[in-house]
């Protein structure tokens with residue numbers, strides 16, 4: 001299977017993540033891609049650099065003011081004299097006004113952020129651009145050939161909403177790729193999100209639409225990030241009613257239960273006549289993941305890939321989460337090899 005990866009993904013080298021009340025070295029680090037690339041090469045997968053697609057496909061699903069904010073935030077933060085990385089500490093919370101975008105970068109950070117663990121630092125915008133280019137290269141290849149592909153996207157994307165970053169995500173790579181497929185003439189695309197965390201950004205972007213079916217298996221948001229979206233009663237709005245499917249599961253859920261739940265999602269994808277499958281591939285469902293709580297073992301990822309192949313659709317995999325760094329490469333390659341078996 002062909003992989004698309006841009007070296008510029010490494011340009012984000014954040015030093016700080018707010019975790020457990022302390023600033024720690026981020027879980028979402030550039031070493032993640034080294035481990036995946038190493039395993040891909042060992043397995044004989046070809047890795048190709050994507051074209052640069054510019055901002056047009058980004059602005060097809062994101063707010064242009066949000067995109068400009070991401071592009072200028074780090075410079076503005078430094079100009080304002082802050083010494084650390086840019087981290088929000090105030091939001092338009094429920095009791096404050098929702099209709100003001102303050103001029104100050106500190107005010108804008110809260111407006112455009114949905115979580116505080118993710119800093120903005122030098123290279124963040126450039127890495128986000130590289131990440132969505134990998135997604136676009138991969139999906140274009142699948143659209144052109146019908147063959148499966150893998151976009152090694154870093155930073156990940158599925159938490160990024162129309163005008164908000166967070167959860168280590170800035171541009172929603174899966175949404176950008178799905179929209180690109182629609183713009184290329186596909187009538188309906190499925191995004192299947194298997195990351196441990198609910199893909200709140202992808203859900204929000206397509207919530208009122210019926211041309212993208214979003215299905216997500218994830219840790220119950222009642223007890224896990226992102227807490228405020230991802231419940232089973234979120235089924236879509238207006239024309240999009242019935243095109244959003246959430247399958248929250250308790251921490252510690254067995255792989256057998258997870259795989260049974262996957263059947264429900266795949267059956268919906270079949271019924272809704274999707275022409276392309278985009279898999280938001282988070283391997284943080286691994287039992288050893290440091291911030292997640294599902295129980296996948298290495299070989300379970302092979303079974304997952306195999307089952308996804310049986311859906312019989314042109315398929316593009318896009319990298320999302322996965323943080324147990326020593327295992328991340330093996331787990332990703334197991335999915336892709338399982339798919340090809």
Ligand code: SP5
Nearest residue numbers: 117156167168197225291320321
């Ligand atoms: C793409 C992706 O996987 N993003 C995940 C972002 C999660 N950020 C917040 C993590 C909070 C983890 N707390 C877990 C405590 C486990 N002991």
Ligand code: ZN
Nearest residue numbers: 195196197321
């Ligand atoms: Zn995740």
